Amino acid sequence: MSNMNQVRSFDAVSGVIVAEAGCILESLNNYLIPHGSMMPLDLGAKGSCHIGGNLASNAGGLRLLRYGSLHGSTLGLEVVLPDGTILNNLATLRKDNTGYDLKQLFIGSEGTLGIITAASILTPQLPKAVNVAFLGVKDYQAVQTVFRRARQELSEILSAFEFIDEESMRLVKIHASLRDPLSDSFPFYILIETHGSNKEHDDEKLSSLLEKLMEEEIVQDGVVAQDETQVTSLWKYREFIPEAVSKHGKTYKYDLSIPLPSLYQVVEKIRVHLESQGVFDPKSESGLIRAVTGYGHVGDGNLHLNVVASEVSPRVAAALEPYVYELTSSYQGSISAEHGLGFQKAEYLKYSKSPEMIKLMQITKKQYDPQGILNPYKYLPTLE
Amino acid sequence: MSNMNQVRSFDAVSGVIVAEAGCILESLNNYLIPHGSMMPLDLGAKGSCHIGGNLASNAGGLRLLRYGSLHGSTLGLEVVLPDGTILNNLATLRKDNTGYDLKQLFIGSEGTLGIITAASILTPQLPKAVNVAFLGVKDYQAVQTVFRRARQELSEILSAFEFIDEESMRLVKIHASLRDPLSDSFPFYILIETHGSNKEHDDEKLSSLLEKLMEEEIVQDGVVAQDETQVTSLWKYREFIPEAVSKHGKTYKYDLSIPLPSLYQVVEKIRVHLESQGVFDPKSESGLIRAVTGYGHVGDGNLHLNVVASEVSPRVAAALEPYVYELTSSYQGSISAEHGLGFQKAEYLKYSKSPEMIKLMQITKKQYDPQGILNPYKYLPTLE
Numbered sequence: 042m043s044n045m046n047q048v049r050s051f052d053a054v055s056g057v058i059v060a061e062a063g064c065i066l067e068s069l070n071n072y073l074i075p076h077g078s079m080m081p082l083d084l085g086a087k088g089s090c091h092i093g094g095n096l097a098s099n100a101g102g103l104r105l106l107r108y109g110s111l112h113g114s115t116l117g118l119e120v121v122l123p124d125g126t127i128l129n130n131l132a133t134l135r136k137d138n139t140g141y142d143l144k145q146l147f148i149g150s151e152g153t154l155g156i157i158t159a160a161s162i163l164t165p166q167l168p169k170a171v172n173v174a175f176l177g178v179k180d181y182q183a184v185q186t187v188f189r190r191a192r193q194e195l196s197e198i199l200s201a202f203e204f205i206d207e208e209s210m211r212l213v214k215i216h217a218s219l220r221d222p223l224s225d226s227f228p229f230y231i232l233i234e235t236h237g238s239n240k241e242h243d244d245e246k247l248s249s250l251l252e253k254l255m256e257e258e259i260v261q262d263g264v265v266a267q268d269e270t271q272v273t274s275l276w277k278y279r280e281f282i283p284e285a286v287s288k289h290g291k292t293y294k295y296d297l298s299i300p301l302p303s304l305y306q307v308v309e310k311i312r313v314h315l316e317s318q319g320v321f322d323p324k325s326e327s328g329l330i331r332a333v334t335g336y337g338h339v340g341d342g343n344l345h346l347n348v349v350a351s352e353v354s355p356r357v358a359a360a361l362e363p364y365v366y367e368l369t370s371s372y373q374g375s376i377s378a379e380h381g382l383g384f385q386k387a388e389y390l391k392y393s394k395s396p397e398m399i400k401l402m403q404i405t406k407k408q409y410d411p412q413g414i415l416n417p418y419k420y421l422p423t424l425e
Numbered sequence: 426m427s428n429m430n431q432v433r434s435f436d437a438v439s440g441v442i443v444a445e446a447g448c449i450l451e452s453l454n455n456y457l458i459p460h461g462s463m464m465p466l467d468l469g470a471k472g473s474c475h476i477g478g479n480l481a482s483n484a485g486g487l488r489l490l491r492y493g494s495l496h497g498s499t500l501g502l503e504v505v506l507p508d509g510t511i512l513n514n515l516a517t518l519r520k521d522n523t524g525y526d527l528k529q530l531f532i533g534s535e536g537t538l539g540i541i542t543a544a545s546i547l548t549p550q551l552p553k554a555v556n557v558a559f560l561g562v563k564d565y566q567a568v569q570t571v572f573r574r575a576r577q578e579l580s581e582i583l584s585a586f587e588f589i590d591e592e593s594m595r596l597v598k599i600h601a602s603l604r605d606p607l608s609d610s611f612p613f614y615i616l617i618e619t620h621g622s623n624k625e626h627d628d629e630k631l632s633s634l635l636e637k638l639m640e641e642e643i644v645q646d647g648v649v650a651q652d653e654t655q656v657t658s659l660w661k662y663r664e665f666i667p668e669a670v671s672k673h674g675k676t677y678k679y680d681l682s683i684p685l686p687s688l689y690q691v692v693e694k695i696r697v698h699l700e701s702q703g704v705f706d707p708k709s710e711s712g713l714i715r716a717v718t719g720y721g722h723v724g725d726g727n728l729h730l731n732v733v734a735s736e737v738s739p740r741v742a743a744a745l746e747p748y749v750y751e752l753t754s755s756y757q758g759s760i761s762a763e764h765g766l767g768f769q770k771a772e773y774l775k776y777s778k779s780p781e782m783i784k785l786m787q788i789t790k791k792q793y794d795p796q797g798i799l800n801p802y803k804y805l806p807t808l809e
Contacts, residue, residue, distance in 0.1 A: 052685070052686070053573070054572065054573050054685050054686065055684070055685050055726065056576070077577060098522070099522050101520050101522075105519065105520065106519075109493055109497045109498075110497060110519075110520070112496050112497055112526060112529065113494060113496055113497020113498070114497070127781070128779075128781050128782060128785070129779055129782075130778075130779075130782060132759070133684060134682040134683075134684070135489065135490075135494070135682070135725040135726055135727070136489065136494070136682045136722075136725050136726065136727045136759065136763050137761075137762065137777070138482070138483050138485075138533050138759070138761045138762060138763055138764065138765045138766070139759050139760060139761050139774055139778055140766070140774055140777075140778055140782065140786045140804070140805070141530055141533070141534055141538075141786050141789055142496060142529055142530070142532065142533055143530075143782065143785055143786065143789070145496065145526055145529030145530070146525055146526070146527075148526065149525070149526055150525055154525075166576055166580045166581075168580075168581075169580075188438065189437070189438050192440070192550055193461060193622075195622070196550045196552075196553075196621070196622035197550075197582055197620070197621055198581055236581070237580070238577075238578060238579070238580035238581060238630070239626070239629075239630060242623070242626040242629070242630070245623075245626070246622070246623060246626070298518040298519070298520045298521055300436070300439070300517060300518070301436070302436070302438065338520075341520050342439065342518055342519055342520065343519070343520050373516065373517070374518065375518050375520065375521040375522070375523050377522045377523050378520035378521065378522060379520050380522065381522045382522070382523060382524070386523075390523055393521070393523040393524075394514075394523055395512075395514075397510050397512050397513070398512060398513075398514060398524065398527065399524070401512070401527055402525050402527065404792060405525055405527070408789075408792060420524070421524070
């Protein structure tokens with residue numbers, strides 16, 4: 042879709058942009074900044090990913106916590122159906138209760154029902170002030186407490202809440218040659234970001250929260266960015282993790298949604314399980330598996346679980362799957378929070394969706410694409 | 426569904442509530458308040474409407490501007506299909522990219538695809554501070570300017586932006602025996618509400634904005650609520666309009682979405698049209714039509730157009746329809762912003778949706794409800 046890369050319109054009063062599918066996410070953001078707006082989603086791949094692909098894969102990213110999902114911010118889509126019909130539903134209205142909200146089906150359908158060619162999206166105000174705090178805490182319970190308190194006290198300015206476990210930080214320090222952000226190592230790190238319209242107010246809210254959390258000894262250590270450069274450098278600890286993990290060995294990546302209270306139990310249980318399977322020694326890197334790390338958008342209940350092995354091996358795969366999916370299912374979690382199903386996870390859908398749901402999905406696919414010409418063999422399990 | 430009125434669970438950390446369809450919206454809100462949360466939607470009928478009905482009709486309400494639509498805040502649904510199948514999709518996860526987001530189809534489907542029996546909904550923080558300002562401006566252009574400035578400067582704390590035209594206010598003053606809220610009459614009134622976590626900060630943001638708007642003579646007069654009682658009494662001018670209009674005569678109500686820049690032109694054009702049809706005299710109440718009023722959620726582009734006639738008459742109906750729908754269509758608007766289609770508007774769907782969209786909707790209806798037993802004769806135009 043690279044050639045369909047035009048912004049068709051932008052209305053500064055309502056904040057609605059109509060853009061073609063091949064627009065690069067970062068280019069759209071750059072287009073919006075002079076108008077005082079921004080895209081509602083932000084992700085690592087922003088410099089190369091297309092908005093059409095973001096929509097087709099229902100990309101989540103770093104600030105879903107604040108700006109919501111694409112199911113909420115997409116106002117309209119233009120879609121080409123498998124038979125060539127152009128479905129023009131490029132409304133720029135926030136409210137429209139005329140019929141089934143069909144566009145929602147295409148968001149996250151990974152190109153299996155139709156090809157998104159353009160979208161109208163509601164864009165939020167560009168924040169005038171951005172703050173970042175980086176904290177160290179002693180256990181996962183504290184991560185949850187800090188999240189709850191941040192929701193209560195930062196409330197409308199909270200824009201991201203990320204967590205990093207000690208093992209993820211260890212790999213970042215090895216491969217990014219970054220210094221320890223805090224005075225010591227901690228079992229868990231938290232990155233809190235705020236987006237607001239008044240720097241003084243935001244500073245006051247954030248420092249008041251941190252003061253209380255330190256006093257109550259919920260947070261052991263912390264640092265607040267003093268300027269834009271420090272905002273960027275604190276984010277680096279979080280943003281560099283995927284690269285650090287890849288540099289450390291062959292990585293098995295899982296993108297899970299788990300109800301918040303149980304989120305980190307998943308990482309712990311997988312470590313125990315892999316140890317019992319004889320492929321992991323939590324005290325050294327001598328096993329087939331060198332590291333099991335957990336980090337992610339804890340504010341959204343989204344865990345990125347990365348298992349780093351010394352080599353790609355059937356033994357590692359067998360130790361991991363279907364165990365990871367069964368475990369996720371036992372927590373009523375999702376086996377794909379934001380990365381989608383694609384080819385690899387089509388057959389594992391049953392761990393997150395009931396047979397009735399899967400059946401309806403297959404009927405939907407058949408209705409829109411009776412010949413099965415769009416992204417075949419992907420997304421849904423093969424019909425029995 | 427009145428007997429299915431239990432809250433199944435609430436998680437205070439994530440803010441997710443799972444409630445049965447027969448729960449009354451206000452009861453859910455009262456349940457959440459002690460936990461520091463609130464329902465993401467609020468509407469006049471909150472004391473009697475069921476959350477299942479809100480979902481089935483995709484209710485919008487007063488604060489969609491801030492808290493988004495139910496398509497964004499609903500995380501899961503439990504639905505009974507026409508053949509008795511229970512579709513269990515009551516996930517409490519914010520992110521879940523496993524398959525088509527089928528629950529979206531039921532939101533706003535007015536019970537034509539299945540019966541919603543329970544829902545899991547993400548609830549926002551209860552604001553610690555609520556402010557209301559009531560302003561008078563000289564034209565619709567100023568309404569737009571104030572909206573744009575409010576978005577820029579109140580940004581994250583803006584929770585409602587309503588407008589009332591002079592004619593709506595005239596009826597409120599007659600029927601509610603309310604005093605003029607401001608020192609004089611104005612062509613347009615604006616109600617701005619803020620929800621925030623720090624009263625001092627919010628007061629400062631709001632008064633700074635109002636000061637500038639008065640200085641620049643964009644706003645002619647204004648008043649800010651000094652306490653909770655005044656918040657309630659300022660909202661009364663807006664909330665009483667539907668009742669005032671009904672007391673004034675037989676009302677023809679339209680609930681339209683119109684792109685913001687053209688929103689009030691619709692009211693003006695309809696007045697001119699009705700005058701040309703000989704049923705309305707804008708200078709007196711002598712015609713068949715006594716008043717044409719416009720008010721609503723301007724922040725969402727949602728116009729409530731009310732035409733008050735001395736009697737229900739085919740002449741009034743013929744003067745209004747299909748003119749109102751044609752006019753809405755000419756602005757790429759929606760003939761039903763938040764009220765839905767039901768029986769009355771099923772045949773008018775074509776004014777807001779293309780033939781391709783309507784055809785797909787009819788196929789969808791057929792797929793889910795092949796016998797046509799759910800809400801027959803409603804929602805979609807009859808197949809030709």
